[in-house]
Amino acid sequence: MNPRIYESGQVARYHCNPRMSLFRQTNADHQWGCVILILQLHPDPSINLIRAAATHDCGEIDAGDLSHPVKRSNPEHAAAHDALEAEKAEAMGVPRPQLTNEEARWLKLADRLESFLYMKMYGTLHQWQLSQIQELLDRASELGVTDQVCTLMELEEVDA
Numbered sequence: 001m002n003p004r005i006y007e008s009g010q011v012a013r014y015h016c017n018p019r020m021s022l023f024r025q026t027n028a029d030h031q032w033g034c035v036i037l038i039l040q041l042h043p044d045p046s047i048n049l050i051r052a053a054a055t056h057d058c059g060e061i062d063a064g065d066l067s068h069p070v071k072r073s074n075p076e077h078a079a080a081h082d083a084l085e086a087e088k089a090e091a092m093g094v095p096r097p098q099l100t101n102e103e104a105r106w107l108k109l110a111d112r113l114e115s116f117l118y119m120k121m122y123g124t125l126h127q128w129q130l131s132q133i134q135e136l137l138d139r140a141s142e143l144g145v146t147d148q149v150c151t152l153m154e155l156e157e158v159d160a
Contacts, residue, residue, distance in 0.1 A: 048097035059089030
């Protein structure tokens with residue numbers, strides 16, 4: 001086993017965000033949160049989806065992390081970074097499981113929802129724009145879990 005795989009869980013999230021970096025969430029915290037959300041929301045998650053959720057940010061130990069605003073405003077840069085992150089993870093012995101399109105949507109929902117819930121827990125939701133919340137709810141609607149996600153977000157249930 002490569003000890004860097006274990007160490008990759010200690011990469012700090014939100015390091016580019018002065019308000020959020022104070023809370024020192026690690027990739028291990030985040031990835032666990034994604035796994036738990038998938039287990040709560042998905043009716044029958046595959047082992048590949050659970051593995052992907054548990055390891056999706058391991059490559060950041062060498063590739064670094066890009067903030068969501070940077071990824072959103074520079075999709076080509078985000079895609080290149082994602083490829084680099086996958087390459088670095090695989091070099092450590094953490095290949096990315098092959099996901100179906102639907103599984104990839106589940107992982108993206110869990111990834112974004114975990115971020116929302118983490119910021120909510122620390123009272124920093126003001127950093128989420130209404131369009132980002134709507135995007136999250138749209139993802140939930142596509143997967144048929146709008147009511148459950150609204151409950152987790154502590155929002156009024158919405159018509160999908």
